[in-house]
Amino acid sequence: xxxxxxxxxxxxxARGLVHDSTDLASLRQxxxxxxxxxxxxxxxxxxSLHAGNLLMLLNLRRFQDGGHRPIALAGGATGMIGDPSGxxxxxxxxxxxxxxxxxxxxxxxxxxFLDFDxxxxxxxxxxxxxxxxxxxxxxFLRDVGKHITVNQMLGKESVRSRLESASGxxxxxxxxxxxxxxxxxxxxxxxxxxxQIGGSDQWGNIAAGIDLIRRRTGSHxxxxxxxxxxxxxxxxxxxxxxGANLWLSAQxxxxxxxxxxxxxxxxxxxxxxxxxxxxxQVHDVEELVAAHQLSPERRVAQRRxxxxxxxxxxxxxxxxxxxxxxxxxxxxxxxxxxxxASWEMLCRExxxxxxxxxxLSGEGAVPAELFAELGLASSRSEARRLLEQRGWMVNGRxxxxxxxxxxxxxxMERYVLVRRGRxxxxxxxxx
RNA sequence: GGGUCGGUGCCCGAGUGGCCAAAGGGAGCGGGCUGUAAACCCGCCGGCUUACGCCUACGGAGGUUCAAAUCCUUCCCGGCCCA
Numbered sequence: 001x002x003x004x005x006x007x008x009x010x011x012x013x014a015r016g017l018v019h020d021s022t023d024l025a026s027l028r029q030x031x032x033x034x035x036x037x038x039x040x041x042x043x044x045x046x047x048s049l050h051a052g053n054l055l056m057l058l059n060l061r062r063f064q065d066g067g068h069r070p071i072a073l074a075g076g077a078t079g080m081i082g083d084p085s086g087x088x089x090x091x092x093x094x095x096x097x098x099x100x101x102x103x104x105x106x107x108x109x110x111x112x113f114l115d116f117d118x119x120x121x122x123x124x125x126x127x128x129x130x131x132x133x134x135x136x137x138x139x140f141l142r143d144v145g146k147h148i149t150v151n152q153m154l155g156k157e158s159v160r161s162r163l164e165s166a167s168g169x170x171x172x173x174x175x176x177x178x179x180x181x182x183x184x185x186x187x188x189x190x191x192x193x194x195x196q197i198g199g200s201d202q203w204g205n206i207a208a209g210i211d212l213i214r215r216r217t218g219s220h221x222x223x224x225x226x227x228x229x230x231x232x233x234x235x236x237x238x239x240x241x242x243g244a245n246l247w248l249s250a251q252x253x254x255x256x257x258x259x260x261x262x263x264x265x266x267x268x269x270x271x272x273x274x275x276x277x278x279x280x281q282v283h284d285v286e287e288l289v290a291a292h293q294l295s296p297e298r299r300v301a302q303r304r305x306x307x308x309x310x311x312x313x314x315x316x317x318x319x320x321x322x323x324x325x326x327x328x329x330x331x332x333x334x335x336x337x338x339x340x341a342s343w344e345m346l347c348r349e350x351x352x353x354x355x356x357x358x359x360l361s362g363e364g365a366v367p368a369e370l371f372a373e374l375g376l377a378s379s380r381s382e383a384r385r386l387l388e389q390r391g392w393m394v395n396g397r398x399x400x401x402x403x404x405x406x407x408x409x410x411x412m413e414r415y416v417l418v419r420r421g422r423x424x425x426x427x428x429x430x431x
Numbered sequence: 432g433g434g435u436c437g438g439u440g441c442c443c444g445a446g447u448g449g450c451c452a453a454a455g456g457g458a459g460c461g462g463g464c465u466g467u468a469a470a471c472c473c474g475c476c477g478g479c480u481u482a483c484g485c486c487u488a489c490g491g492a493g494g495u496u497c498a499a500a501u502c503c504u505u506c507c508c509g510g511c512c513c514a
Contacts, residue, residue, distance in 0.1 A: 266468050297466040330467060382460085385475060389461040402481090421460075423467050 005031035008066030012226075014282045015275040017059060019200040019227045022210065027222045030194065031068070035121050036222075038063045038195040039187050041128070041180065043075035043083060045094075047105030048249030052199070052229050054313065055276055057113040059197055059226060060123070062279075064114055069121040071193060072110040076103055077132035078180060084173040085158040085201045093172075103127070109248050113312070124191070131186045132179065144182045147215040148208060153177055156204035177208045184209025188221055195222040229276065248313050255314040256349035259322035260423065262306035263299070267292070270301040278308035325349040329425050335396050335417045343412055350425045357407075357430035364404030367392065376418060376426055386420065393419035 006028040012018050021027065030036060040056050042049065049057070060070040079099055094102070107125065114123035153159055156177065162169035184206070187193035196206045206223035213221045246261055247253040253261075265273055270292065274285045292301035303323075311319040325346050328338060338346075353374040359365040368383035371392070377383035386392055392399035394409060395417050409416055416428040 260467075263467060267466095268469070270468085295466095296468075299466060299468075302466095302468075326467080379478065380480090381478065382476090384480090386461065389475065391461045421462090 005034065005036070005067055008063055008068065011062060011066070011282065012059070012224075016272065017055075017226045017276055018224065020203050020223075020225045022207075022221075022223045026220070027195070027224070030222065035068050036063075036195055037069045037071060037187075037191055037193040038197060039071035039073050039184070039193050040197045041073040041075050041078065041183065042106060042110060044079040044099060044102035044106050045082075047102045048247045048252050049106050049109045050248060051246035051277070054113075054248060054309070055226060055229050056197065056199060057110065058277065058279065058312075061113050063197075064121065064123055065279075067121065070114055070123045071187060071191065072114060072123065072125050073183065073187070074103055074107055074110060074125065074127045076127040076129035078128055078176065078183070079103075081176050081179060082173055083158075083176050083180075083205070084162055084169055085176075085205065105249060126187070128179075128183045128186075131190075132182070140178075140182070143216075144178050144185075144212065147212050148178060148181065152208070152211070156208075158201070158204050177205050180205040181208035181212040184221065185212045185216060188213050188217070188219070193221075194219075195224065197224045197226070199228050200225045201228065226276075250314060250318075254349060254351065255310060255318040256322045256325050257351075258313065259306045259310040259319065260326065262309055263302050263326065264423070265302050265305060267296060267301075270305055274301065274305050274308070278305065278312070280304075280308060321345055321349055329417075329419075330423075332396070336411050338411075340412060343415060346417075347415070347427050347429065350427050352427045352429055354429045354431040360405055360407045360410070360430070364406035367394065367399055367403060367405055370405060370428075371418065371420075374426075374428060376420055391421050 009018075009024070009028055009031060018024075038060065040060050042053055042056075057072070060072060064070045076099065079094060079102070082093065110125055114125075116123050116125070153174070154163070159169065159174065159177075162173075180202075184193070184196050196209060198206055203223070203225050206225065210221045210223055213219055245253075246258065248258075262273070271285065271289045274280055274288065275282065278285075280288075288301050288304055292299070307319055307323065310322055314322075324342070328335075328342055328346060329350070353376070355365075355370060355374060359370065368377070368380055368387050371377050372380040372383040377386060387399060387401060390398060394403075394405070395411060396419075405416065407413075410430060411417065414430050416430075418426045418428060420426070
């Protein structure tokens with residue numbers, strides 16, 4: 001490492017990724033003194049991580065690239081309790097099977113973004129069950145609970161907001177903070193971990209851990225939070241424009257859809273997202289933004305953003321495929337002219353539904369009925385409404401009111417390309 | 432336990448016997464403009480039907496009435512007050 005250990009901090013600040021921090025000057029000094037061990041926790045509340053988690057994963061990566069040692073923590077134990085932070089209502093407890101399935105989903109995702117093998121500071125992946133499960137209630141209350149007063153806990157925003165709400169806060173969730181504080185303590189004790197990072201909603205939990213470490217060891221640990229990923233209107237990202245979560249799992253959201261979600265990024269958000277969700281250098285981002293502003297209709301920034309994030313999450317090959325599919329679909333040409341290989345690729349990228357070819361014989365199929373059956377619309381009424389509102393395109397042409405689908409509409413004697421609205425594509429396949 | 436107010440469509444919220452598939456707002460969806468952007472404009476927004484229309488729905492279950500989201504009985508749930 002030729003550069004200073006605190007360079008990562010400058011980078012984070014330049015990217016707008018520092019929301020709250022313990023004494024920044026001390027942290028800077030500590031980073032310059034040598035590699036630090038930094039951790040961030042991810043609770044298995046679902047079987048996949050989403051775009052919001054991606055931001056923190058990349059932050060760990062930034063620390064690793066900056067010469068520090070990252071630990072990704074899978075919250076096998078805390079996931080059983082449920083973090084009340086940022087939540088207006090009590091969580092439902094996960095059962096063992098669900099938790100196991102969720103961990104199985106997210107652990108490989110955690111592995112993907114860090115370097116676990118090479119270098120002087122390989123990343124580590126831990127599960128907080130390893131030190132939590134065997135702990136007795138008595139030990140926990142004596143060793144952890146004794147050091148934190150209820151008075152402090154009541155002062156935390158996550159607790160206070162819930163105390164004022166109608167749904168209240170169970171003792172279980174109230175205790176969550178102690179578990180996370182103990183995680184930090186254990187990682188400090190076992191691995192010399194001195195820094196915890198997280199989303200800004202984690203500040204209370206992180207501070208509790210720092211307090212616990214100080215009380216039990218007299219040492220100073222550090223905390224750093226990043227702003228939650230929000231749109232210009234303040235709503236959380238992680239959700240796509242359609243309201244669905246932006247899942248990192250290809251099973252839950254196809255790479256194509258994932259890529260498309262970022263393509264649709266509003267101009268005002270694109271700079272921030274490039275800074276916070278990609279590993280592009282800050283000055284490269286500024287160049288891209290400048291180029292974008294010169295001719296925004298080319299959408300170079302959005303394209304690059306989508307490219308970078310999709311490649312990070314799904315790999316270069318998948319990003320290529322998603323780009324090609326998008327070019328094909330949005331170029332506006334006649335899809336019947338597309339070659340077989342491209343069609344195959346398209347079928348992998350775009351949601352595919354199969355139907356019985358006999359539907360096309362005779363009079364042919366009523367499009368609205370077929371589309372509703374295949375899930376392209378939630379009911380026949382909706383499909384019909386869309387037809388009235390000119391919301392359907394079949395094979396690149398506006399669907400006419402009385403058109404029937406027949407074998408003449410098949411591409412490659414097998415496929416129908418359906419577009420609903422502006423950018424919702426489906427391939428129907430006669431099986 | 433007593434009293435009282437309330438539970439309406441995805442959310443908020445009007446409606447107190449027919450004019451109610453139910454005002455208004457938000458979200459969402461489609462179209463237009465543009466750039467697969469934002470803003471803005473128009474339309475749609477329970478289901479079935481080409482359509483006339485039919486069915487289901489205003490916390491649950493019964494009842495009164497030609498007619499109920501609206502009245503009565505009862506049950507469930509929530510807020511507030513008293514104990």
